[in-house]
Amino acid sequence: MQNTYKHSTISNLMLFKQAEHASVFVAQEIANLILSKQAQGEFAVLGLATGNTPKGVYRELIRLHREENLSFGNVVSFNLDEYYPIEPDNDQSYFYFMREHLFKHIDMKPDNIHIPHATCGADSISQFCKDFEDKIASFGGLDLQLLGIGRNGHIGFNEPGSSFDSKTRLVNLHDVTRADAEADFGSLEQVPQQAISVGVQTISQAKKILLLALGERKSKIMNKVFNGEITREAPASILQSLPQVQYILDHEAAKRMQP
Numbered sequence: 001m002q003n004t005y006k007h008s009t010i011s012n013l014m015l016f017k018q019a020e021h022a023s024v025f026v027a028q029e030i031a032n033l034i035l036s037k038q039a040q041g042e043f044a045v046l047g048l049a050t051g052n053t054p055k056g057v058y059r060e061l062i063r064l065h066r067e068e069n070l071s072f073g074n075v076v077s078f079n080l081d082e083y084y085p086i087e088p089d090n091d092q093s094y095f096y097f098m099r100e101h102l103f104k105h106i107d108m109k110p111d112n113i114h115i116p117h118a119t120c121g122a123d124s125i126s127q128f129c130k131d132f133e134d135k136i137a138s139f140g141g142l143d144l145q146l147l148g149i150g151r152n153g154h155i156g157f158n159e160p161g162s163s164f165d166s167k168t169r170l171v172n173l174h175d176v177t178r179a180d181a182e183a184d185f186g187s188l189e190q191v192p193q194q195a196i197s198v199g200v201q202t203i204s205q206a207k208k209i210l211l212l213a214l215g216e217r218k219s220k221i222m223n224k225v226f227n228g229e230i231t232r233e234a235p236a237s238i239l240q241s242l243p244q245v246q247y248i249l250d251h252e253a254a255k256r257m258q259p
Ligand code: F6R
Pocket: 048, 049, 050, 051, 052, 053, 054, 080, 081, 147, 148, 149, 150, 151, 154, 155, 156, 157
């Protein structure tokens, strides 16, 4: 591909000159999985992310649906996380994000969409989280997990200090995460203190993991989690130990990567 250049020695790192081409590559990987599962008469079980990073991926998936007849009829999805508490119709909720950026444009069956939007009280959250994990397991686990990365190395909302054995649970949001969300919510006070997030273990058990990082603001953390030590202080660093991980970066996100 003309706009791609791949690291010569590290086969699980793909670098693209432009963010758009990285996003198209990721969308094509997802489409290929959906099509191969369709051919086998099986579900494609996707782990999905929100935020700025996957917007281009979702745009391309919508294009493939509209222009190339890609059907999502066999797709089951599980989102990584959701603020807690938040109402699903709040325009800062990840439920709202997914509807606007993907679900309302494609033919997924509503029953196949799973987002950890617990509207339950605090006393029922652990049961909600267990049910979420059980539901993933009932589909045989995630076939493909799409990840962005936080500037503090979080994946999902597994903040620094998260256990590598963690499963879906209620978490406290890190200061960096809340500061990054401040502009969207209008003020820091309005950013929720907590969220529900699938765990590091849940993510690690996906059969394929695509970590997409775009832009200069991700370059420092990408170098740290790709080349640095594996540490709970940067949860994404655990991905180094997993054979099924592929890193997809644009030029800007890769600019501090040491060879
Ligand atoms: C979102 C999620 C987060 C984001 C990360 C990067 O569902 O799980 O880990 O992927 O915070 O966010 P953006 O893409 O907005 O830079």
